[in-house]
Amino acid sequence: MSIINNPDDITKAKIVYLILNKKTEEALQNLSNFYNVTSPEITVGTIKGKRRTVYAVYVQRESKIYCINSDIFYNPFIVLHEFYHHLRTKGGVHRGSEKYANMYAKSFIDSYKKIVCQKDTQS
DSSP: OOOSSOOOHHHHHHHHHHHHTTOHHHHHHHHHHHHTSOOOEEEEOOOTTOTTTOSEEEEGGGTEEEESSHHHHTOHHHHHHHHHHHHHHHTTOOSOOHHHHHHHHHHHHHHHHHHHHHHHHHO
């Protein structure tokens, strides 16, 4: 699934910046506002059956992202991957493709790198 109204590069870079700077909840709120959906809760913790198999998981019935530890809580790729699953469920598509979740997260990382490189070359 492609997200029709994807944020621009600057917005994506800001989201990544917020996560890297330990403002993950603020980043998720900003994204949720952009897509006009409720923001998922995010917490460090695990759920039964997923404790050793994944770094993070989105639980639809709770509208919550569980991260296995605080390092993952501040990992933009993983947080954005799980947010994609949240976004898909809010759009009525309950099973998100891992491939598309990865592509979604990568687009934010790529935008961040692009903006940072532009800033470095201007300095």
